[in-house]
Amino acid sequence: MTLLNKALSEQSFVCILEFVPKPDARRFAAVEALMARSQLCGWPLTLAIADRVGNPLEMSPLEAFRSLERPVPALLHFSGKDRERQDLLAQLPRMDAAGVQQLLLLTGDRLPGHRPGQRPVRYLESVAALQSVRQARPHWWLAAALNPFKYREEEGGAQYFKAEKKLAAGADCFMLQLGFDAQKHLEAIAWMNRQPNPKPLIACILALTQGRARMLDQVAGVVVTPSMRALVDAEAAVSKHYARERSIERLALQAIGLKLMGYAGINLSGIHDLDQLLALEQAISAWQPRVPSLEQWRAAWDAAWRMPGLGPVSFHPAEANWQLGESQVGASPRERARYHLLHGMHSLLFDRSTWTSRAFGWAVRRPLWSSATGARWLHRLERGLKRPLLGCDTCGSCRLEDTLYICPETCPKGLANGPCGGTSLNRCEFGDRECIHSVKYRTAKAVGQSAVLSQRLIPCVEVGNRHRSSWPRWFDSPPSTAQAPRHEPDNAGTVAVSKD
Known part of the structure; x- marks a missing residue:
């Protein structure tokens, strides 16, 4: 110890x-x-x-x-x-x-x-x-x-x-x-x-x-x-x-x-x-x-934190002072509509239980796509369809079902499980966009899927899977592979931090 x-x-x-x-x-x-x-x-x-x-x-x-x-x-x-x-x-x-x-x-x-x-x-x-x-x-x-x-x-x-x-x-x-x-x-x-x-x-x-x-x-x-x-x-x-x-x-x-x-x-x-x-x-x-x-x-x-001649010190930004337990925000109509549209498309093609998804799974697992040329064309097809719609970078391990159809690859750090510690008033650490995890939070709250954000442990993308189609692998994998059981180690401890 x-x-x-x-x-x-x-x-x-x-x-x-x-x-x-x-x-x-x-x-x-x-x-x-x-x-x-x-x-x-x-x-x-x-x-x-x-x-x-x-x-x-x-x-x-x-x-x-x-x-x-x-x-x-x-x-x-x-x-x-x-x-x-x-x-x-x-x-x-x-x-x-x-x-x-x-x-x-x-x-x-x-x-x-x-x-x-x-x-x-x-x-x-x-x-x-x-x-x-x-x-x-x-x-x-x-x-x-x-x-x-x-x-x-x-x-x-x-x-x-x-x-x-x-x-x-x-x-x-x-x-x-x-x-x-x-x-x-x-x-x-x-x-x-x-x-x-x-x-x-x-x-x-x-x-x-x-x-x-x-x-x-x-x-x-x-x-x-x-x-x-x-x-x-x-x-x-x-x-x-x-x-x-x-x-x-x-x-x-x-x-x-x-x-x-x-x-x-x-x-x-x-x-x-x-x-x-x-x-x-x-x-x-x-x-x-x-x-x-x-x-x-x-x-x-x-x-x-006081000094003569100065007003009181505030530790929170002037623009906001949210406290845990307060719940006021909701998804916009556009954000809700986007979720329902993409969820419907996912159910149609990737649910694994409907006849349309089984047919699609059969099609993308044909031997044709296992060759180098076939794999390259399937990758191009997936990227061509998903990149304009989702910002997809064809990570080869599609996680959209577990991220409410907001692609983790649109986060500059590629984070799937939640935000880093560097956001400021919902703005990404890189400063050029809203944090995708703030959008994900609003969407989850609006469609009753908040548990996904706290319970789905999403594995990292292995480097060898990148820049290839995720479709054959999706249908070869069992459902809910991102859901990991709770692991409670026996030892207890502490540690130091800077940023997640």
Whole structure:
């Protein structure tokens, strides 16, 4: 049992120190000095090694772990951006050899240079990655991501539906996206406590300064509002020392508040040297006796975000403030009509039980289409019919029945099981479109198919199946292959996150 798993099993509040590896000896020396402390305010300390935060050619988490002079308890990240399932499976034996058996599985944020319409970039989706690792390593401790900082119903509801799939796929713990909205932290812990088999939640936190507020404007899925920026700007105008002290005070209060809310631990970003860690420890020790209850903590937290001459800070965008449980949106007449039309076409040709679908299945499985020339022409026919109507890229494993006839290939990341964490007010992380999963959410709600969004675990597309017709394979496969049984691993745990 790993230190992280053991601590969580014993319900000990944990601190995970996030490390972005670079080939720099000073960075490694600094993180080893931090980990030599082994605890923060008595909370067990473990290391999380991030993956592909910037350039995909950066040092890998496993390489960074092996570069440490002294072994430390570590949680490795695995980002699916620009990767296939075979890349993930190839890493597992190497992790076994290094003695590491815990992994945070992320879809990953947008690959630098990836632009829709150019060379497609494949993203191994976290749900499929969880299923793959759980099947290959049943005893490993696996974590997944959750971003509750969503302020429109479609994107927020779709996030929680996808989180249910991650539970079914075998997640032992969830790591939240970086966020500052205490109401959303409470929302996420309440959601988890309603699940049949709740898992620990770890919250990602960071000391917010003027420079970091500017940097976070470029990080998809992280919400820093204008009033929050105005506050840190005003603090910086007083003095650099004052701004730093205030940011550490809020960081300490956030850690204390999350513990009071029932979180299993914190994922601490932005701590790069021992002095920073000691300053945080001192602030936590000073504040803990003063805020023994959540009510007292809330008053201190609100006060930490006030400054003379400034109005109150809002943690949600001015345009929206949806909370879990609110239900106001619905599909447009066009969206409903599109669903019913495509569902009717699917029933006619692909239901497998009607005479028309059996006839179509017989036709596309003739030996003619098994030859190289025949397969090429069948692929062209399917693509020619489906691309104008659905945006199809002929993945060879058609999943339309499980995605309410909204093609996953029209998502720039190709996600089928639900949205990534990078949406903003229903807009795709790429900024050029509405997130297809928001459309899917509205459609499912309108036609009574919401369960599909939380229960259908859709496998990833294998690279060898792409750019060929899916029709013969569809009729060769049994129905409902995307529906996976709920898997409840015996071990419990936690983990760190950035984005799904």
